[in-house]
Amino acid sequence: MNKRDFHKKFIPIALALVGGFFVGGIFLAICGYNPISSYTAMIEGIFSRPKYIAQVIIKSTPLILTGLSVAFAFKCGLFNIGAEGQYMIGVMTATLVGTKLSLPPVVHFVVLLLLAAAAAGVWGAIAGLLKVRLGINEVVTSIMLNWIAFYLYRYIFAMPWLHVKELDASLAIQETGRSTILQGFKNTAEGRAIMANNSALSDILKTDLNFGIFVAILVIIFISYLLNTTTKGFEFRAMGINQEASRFVGMNVSWNMTLAMFIAGAIAGLAGILQVTGIYPYRMTNLAGFEGYGNEGIYIALVANCSPIGCLFSGLFFSAIKCGSTTMQSKVGTPSEIIKIITGLIIFFIAISFAYKLLIAKMKQRKESRCKGDDK
Amino acid sequence: MTISNLVLLLVGTLMYTTPLLFAALGGVISELSGVMNIGLEGIMTFGAFTAAAVSFFSGNPFLGFFAAGLAGALLISLHAVASITFRADQTISGTAINFLGAGISVLLTKKFFHTSTSPSAPKLPSVFPKWITHHFERTTFQTLKSISIATLLAFIFVYLLYFILYKTSWGLRILATGEHPAAVDTLGISVPKVRYFCVLASGMLAGFGGAFVSISVTSSFSSIVICGQGFIALAAMIFGKWTPHGAMLSCLLFGFARECTTLFEKEGGLIPPSLLETLPYILTLMALILFVGKSAMPKADGIPYI
Known part of the structure; x- marks a missing residue:
């Protein structure tokens, strides 16, 4: 990417972020909350302690991955509104494999990861297959599949062989299947001694430290590689830009579309897998409604302009303001819902900013054509 | 299956159908004019809040209902400006x-009521006037009185929209704007004007849908009252092939399945409740697979007109 391209992509997004917070601040002021102290508290909630920073990174993993799932589908010309359902299928399968199979440490996690990602992928591929075979819009099928996944989750959750009544949660995933880092170490005598001496380290170790973020980064690298350097990736992108043309030159669009939805589903499922294997209590919890990661994936993909690497940063950013907002609510009493408004505003400004680019391009064009007219 | 059960089935079906129908009709009119409307969920939520708040403060549910329509139009005007004037990506806005x-x-609920649930507001009245419902008391038909007047309004809107779209020159303009805006433009009709009108109408309808949930199904607003119904309405609109009557049928199918689920749960049976709850969604999928086939999206839907 050359410098000018970078500016073109980066500036509208930066403007949208500033605009979102600015208008959000005005909104806060109208509602009688002090925007400056609210935002200060939010920033403190992100950076002021090592624990907070670790928290932001840990909580960004599912956001990055659902964002990547939606972004990848967008690149292929598909709208994956079903990340929510794929996420739940991921959590569910991971819990089943994590509790019911007994395997050696690393093997267990890998098997769990592959099986659960495959299950979520199949869940996503259903929408792709129905679109390809019967021409049914993937948005409808995905919305229906989300709800089916939700009730399936609740059904499996309540099974007597999985449900623990006292906790109203499922059995915990065995330690061999978890993606945690140093969680065992911090309870040993040696670990406690080290933590007592190093306050920053002990602060970080108190969080649900896990290697989910590294998996997310690996997946991002894989998807970028797939899209930008492989033949299959080229076919995916071609399908996203012009389906008819792809079909015309002999690409197997039907198969590619199903495959793309499989991949998108597997990535969203991965978000769920890493969440349940990496975050305490390592169990399925009782869901009253959607957790919302699917919807969040949509805006994370949009802010990232559907670039896989962009998803990493936009995921981190939104994870940061989410974490910051909880501190804000507890410290100065500003409702954390303001985050939703700010997010909405940011997305709105991004929507308009693309138009600004168009306008600028058009003005330039007009100028050029006028100059040419003068020459004649 | 007794008669009172059948009556209950009818009442419940209509109750689940109405909010979806309002929102789906909103989706239909917007998308037929060529503006995708994925924001139905947000509009419904805002409508539900406005209706509950206005109805609570004024004591007049009708005022709440129409305020919700207005609020819906106000919120969606952002989408209209973005997608029509600024030619934004309509999925994004x-x-x-x-x-x-x-x-x-x-946020406003927390601001006004200091809790996350609004206090109980007066509800919309029944579609039947008092002197008729009086006769229902203690008969098998007594549940009929809980059919809201807004339900009737929703079905009137189906007819109205059908009439406008397919029987008037206005409707022709709207349909043409969604199919081939350039043709409309060459005839001297302003594409943006038609689209603005349709999108604002869509916001109003979805706002009504939200209002129905908060001041007819329940009597208060909380963040979970809408709970995905906007997306279901979106699906119903696509399922109904972008027509008002199609949307009505798919909403009715959905409402019927929902109510069946509720009734079956009450009876208790072989199928565990959480699996039963998937019935409406599986039924919709099945209907899509068996009957619908290729969707008939308006050709210029989602494409800004330059």
Whole structure:
């Protein structure tokens, strides 16, 4: 990417972020909350302690991955509104494999990861297959599949062989299947001694430290590689830009579309897998409604302009303001819902900013054509 | 199956259908004019909040209902400006509306009522006047009185929209704008004007849908009352092939399945409740697979007209 391209992509997004917070601040002021102290508290909630920073990174993993799932589908010309359902299928399968199979440490996690990602992928591929075979819009099928996944989750959750009544949660995933880092170490005598001496380290170790973020980064690298350097990736992108043309030159669009939805589903499922294997209590919890990661994936993909690497940063950013907002609510009493408004505003400004680019391009064009007219 | 059960089935079906129908009709009119509307969920939430708040403060549910329509139109005007004037990507600005609607509603609820649930507000009256419902008391038909007047309004809107779209020159303009805006433009009709009108109408309808949930199904607003119904309405609109009557049928199918689920649960049976709850969604999928086939999206839907 050359410098000018970078500016073109980066500036509208930066403007949208500033605009979102600015208008959000005005909104806060109208509602009688002090925007400056609210935002200060939010920033403190992100950076002021090592624990907070670790928290932001840990909580960004599912956001990055659902964002990547939606972004990848967008690149292929598909709208994956079903990340929510794929996420739940991921959590569910991971819990089943994590509790019911007994395997050696690393093997267990890998098997769990592959099986659960495959299950979520199949869940996503259903929408792709129905679109390809019967021409049914993937948005409808995905919305229906989300709800089916939700009730399936609740059904499996309540099974007597999985449900623990006292906790109203499922059995915990065995330690061999978890993606945690140093969680065992911090309870040993040696670990406690080290933590007592190093306050920053002990602060970080108190969080649900896990290697989910590294998996997310690996997946991002894989998807970028797939899209930008492989033949299959080229076919995916071609399908996203012009389906008819792809079909015309002999690409197997039907198969590619199903495959793309499989991949998108597997990535969203991965978000769920890493969440349940990496975050305490390592169990399925009782869901009253959607957790919302699917919807969040949509805006994370949009802010990232559907670039896989962009998803990493936009995921981190939104994870940061989410974490910051909880501190804000507890410290100065500003409702954390303001985050939703700010997010909405940011997305709105991004929507308009693309138009600004168009306008600028058009003005330039007009100028050029006028100059040419003068020459004649 | 007794008669009172059948009556209950009818009443419940209509109750689940109405909000979806309002929102789906909103989706239909917007998308037929060529503007995708993925923001139905947010508009419904905002409508539900406005209806509950206005109805609570004024004591007049009708005022709440119409305020919700107005609020819906106000919120969606952002989407209209973005997608029509600024030619934004309509998926993006629609998503923005979803977040804004949810965020503003919950924030204002906390601001006005200091809790996350609004206090109980007066509800919309029954479609039957008092002197008729009086006769229903203690008969098998007594549940009929809980059919809301807004339900009737929703079905009137189906007819109205059908009439406008397919029987008047206005409707022809709207349909043509969604199929081939350039042709409309060459005839001297302003494409943006038609689209603005349709999108604002869509916001109003979805706002009514939200209002129905908060001041007819329940009597208060909280962040979970809408709970995905906007997306179901979106699906119903696509399922109904972008026509008002198609949307009505798919909403009725959905409402019927929902109510069946509720009734079966009460009876208790072989199928565990959480699996039963998937019935409406599986039924819709099945209907899509068996009957619908290729969707008939308006050709210029989602494409800004330059």
